[in-house]
Amino acid sequence: MQDIVILGSGNVASHFAKALKNAGINVKQIFGRNIRSVSALAKQINCSHTINISDIIQNADIYFFIMNDKANLSICDKIKIKPDSILAHTAGSQSIDIFKNKTPNYGVFYPFQTFTKSVETDFSKVPICLEASNQETYLVLEKIARKLNCKTFKINASERETVHLSGVFASNFMNHCVNIAEDILLENNISSDIIKPLLEQSFFKILNNTAANSQTGPAIRNDNLTIEKHKELIKNNKQYSQVYEVLTNSIKSKFKIQ
Numbered sequence: 123m124q125d126i127v128i129l130g131s132g133n134v135a136s137h138f139a140k141a142l143k144n145a146g147i148n149v150k151q152i153f154g155r156n157i158r159s160v161s162a163l164a165k166q167i168n169c170s171h172t173i174n175i176s177d178i179i180q181n182a183d184i185y186f187f188i189m190n191d192k193a194n195l196s197i198c199d200k201i202k203i204k205p206d207s208i209l210a211h212t213a214g215s216q217s218i219d220i221f222k223n224k225t226p227n228y229g230v231f232y233p234f235q236t237f238t239k240s241v242e243t244d245f246s247k248v249p250i251c252l253e254a255s256n257q258e259t260y261l262v263l264e265k266i267a268r269k270l271n272c273k274t275f276k277i278n279a280s281e282r283e284t285v286h287l288s289g290v291f292a293s294n295f296m297n298h299c300v301n302i303a304e305d306i307l308l309e310n311n312i313s314s315d316i317i318k319p320l321l322e323q324s325f326f327k328i329l330n331n332t333a334a335n336s337q338t339g340p341a342i343r344n345d346n347l348t349i350e351k352h353k354e355l356i357k358n359n360k361q362y363s364q365v366y367e368v369l370t371n372s373i374k375s376k377f378k379i380q
């Protein structure tokens with residue numbers, strides 16, 4: 123297996139670097155801008171680290187850009203690499219083309235999962251969306267995913283944007299709704315733990331059926347009396363009111379309720 127440099131020390135970089143190490147893949151260096159998180163991650167991986175772009179190892183085989191879109195672009199511009207190195211990023215909506223002036227070998231290694239540094243993740247359960255500038259690069263990225271025991275999907279740029287969009291609805295917006303629910307409970311001095319069995323059962327139903335078949339609540343029942351009571355309860359909070367209105371209308375429209 124090739125020598126790998128990881129650029130970034132955040133949520134994804136941390137989980138990915140540890141998964142590579144556990145799979146026996148040689149991470150040579152961690153680069154980032156935050157010396158504390160960069161050195162802590164490098165210590166766990168047992169590799170070198172730097173916060174200086176000029177000190178990034180120049181002869182590695184693969185560089186994984188795991189920062190935000192802006193930093194991926196700007197560090198790619200500045201990094202010095204050998205001509206046949208592979209450059210890849212892990213972003214859902216960033217173009218593969220950010221690397222095209224740097225090397226003929228580049229790709230995307232997009233893990234379709236939600237990562238938080240402090241929360242354990244079984245990397246082998248993460249689907250990896252792959253895209254590459256050529257077949258050889260594709261095979262190298264696929265080999266890494268296979269070493270991590272991940273399922274891979276050959277996904278082009280526009281498909282990846284669609285996958286990412288679906289993830290924003292399924293995970294990010296869902297998480298935000300639960301966050302609002304927790305806040306509403308806490309604002310009324312009720313423990314937010316009360317919601318956990320409901321969350322478990324909701325996911326159990328979705329995972330064992332479909333979201334469409336699992337929908338319940340006042341909107342699908344067209345229970346407008348309850349909807350008005352809920353609106354009254356949150357009328358002083360514009361943000362909750364807007365979210366409630368949009369989602370209620372969306373459910374009614376989906377299930378063709380007049």
Ligand SMILES: NC(=O)c1ccc[n+]([C@@H]2O[C@H](COP(=O)([O-])OP(=O)(O)OC[C@H]3O[C@@H](n4cnc5c(N)ncnc54)[C@H](OP(=O)(O)O)[C@@H]3O)[C@@H](O)[C@H]2O)c1
Nearest residue numbers: 130131132133134154155156188189193212213214236237
């Ligand atoms: N989190 C997810 O669930 C998830 C899932 C799939 C794909 N992704 C993709 O993976 C990538 C990383 O996401 P993430 O959640 O890991 O982000 P993150 O936790 O915010 O980490 C970003 C990392 O980039 C570093 N960074 C930012 N700007 C930099 C700069 N100018 N120079 C050097 N380092 C810089 C940050 O340093 P600081 O620590 O100093 O901020 C941090 O280490 C993104 O492309 C994202 O779209 C994320």
